[in-house]
Amino acid sequence: MSNLSDSLASFNGRRYHVYNDWVKREHGGRLQKVSIDAGFTCPNRDGSLGVGGCSFCNNEGFSPSYLLEQREIDTQIDTGIEFMRRRYPRTKSFLAYFQSYSNTYGNLDKLKKTYDIALAHPLISGIVIGTRPDCLPDETLDYLAELATRTMVELEIGIESCSDDVLQECLRGHDFACTQDAIRRAAERGLFVTGHLLLGLPLETRDSLLDGAKALARLPVDAMKFHQLQIVRGTRLANQYRTAPESIPLLDPLTYFDAVIDVLEFLPPNIKIQRLGSEAPPTVLVSPDWGMRLDKFPALFEARLHARDTWQGRLFLDNGKGN
Ligand code: SF4
Numbered sequence: 082m083s084n085l086s087d088s089l090a091s092f093n094g095r096r097y098h099v100y101n102d103w104v105k106r107e108h109g110g111r112l113q114k115v116s117i118d119a120g121f122t123c124p125n126r127d128g129s130l131g132v133g134g135c136s137f138c139n140n141e142g143f144s145p146s147y148l149l150e151q152r153e154i155d156t157q158i159d160t161g162i163e164f165m166r167r168r169y170p171r172t173k174s175f176l177a178y179f180q181s182y183s184n185t186y187g188n189l190d191k192l193k194k195t196y197d198i199a200l201a202h203p204l205i206s207g208i209v210i211g212t213r214p215d216c217l218p219d220e221t222l223d224y225l226a227e228l229a230t231r232t233m234v235e236l237e238i239g240i241e242s243c244s245d246d247v248l249q250e251c252l253r254g255h256d257f258a259c260t261q262d263a264i265r266r267a268a269e270r271g272l273f274v275t276g277h278l279l280l281g282l283p284l285e286t287r288d289s290l291l292d293g294a295k296a297l298a299r300l301p302v303d304a305m306k307f308h309q310l311q312i313v314r315g316t317r318l319a320n321q322y323r324t325a326p327e328s329i330p331l332l333d334p335l336t337y338f339d340a341v342i343d344v345l346e347f348l349p350p351n352i353k354i355q356r357l358g359s360e361a362p363p364t365v366l367v368s369p370d371w372g373m374r375l376d377k378f379p380a381l382f383e384a385r386l387h388a389r390d391t392w393q394g395r396l397f398l399d400n401g402k403g404n
Contacts, residue, residue, distance in 0.1 A: 106121025207233025281310030
């Protein structure tokens, strides 16, 4: 377990390890991610595992608008950088973020060619690859590990839940053992691994969440992203919600922040927190509408940590087994 004063000192005065603070220390400034849709699909959509996708998934709902009109990777990067420079004028370094669908789902030659296009762009200094844990064969990980000796590579693995019941209910098509295996094989090769967790999925309980937090604490993840379940148009959950809204109990902001904190307390202090939530565009959001912009989350979250007088790692047992 960590104590508060040590945590505040190592977290730059905050109660959790903020990824952006770490990036500034490690890389001397902000690294801005530019989202790319490289035209991949996923095995849960192309018929290999399923055709309808995970029950919550509508990738287009979360894609920046510039991706919806353009297909060439170069053009997407140029447009994305222009967009980010208006928002963050001092940013000098950009990462190509392969965000949409499963970006390691394809043969290795195709993957190499796709990543190379982005890495050849003069303003791109690395890549972030979002994918499912069952789309990471050893040969792909070996290639990414080799690539990481030449440029910055972050692998973002969709965990979504650590409960097999929850994963089955949302028609994910893999279990938590698959996630654990992929994370361990990636970390063994020295890859930087970010885990993506979705809180509020049907069948997730406080007990399953806490069990999951303890399991995550034992995994070699470098960073975590937290998202609240948002029901968006065009998904199976949206259909279910329309016919039986009571079957999907949705989180309010306080309950959500408390759930993130409950997980965070068990995570080791070295895990960097990349995101605290997401914001579906109003055009696709079905529910819940919190009426709160994403940029308000960090201050509210820090205030909640303060009110509960807790911090990341408070319940982490550094005994070599996590907990
Ligand atoms: S969430 Fe990911 S894995 Fe699930 S259907 Fe969407 S793209 Fe495929």
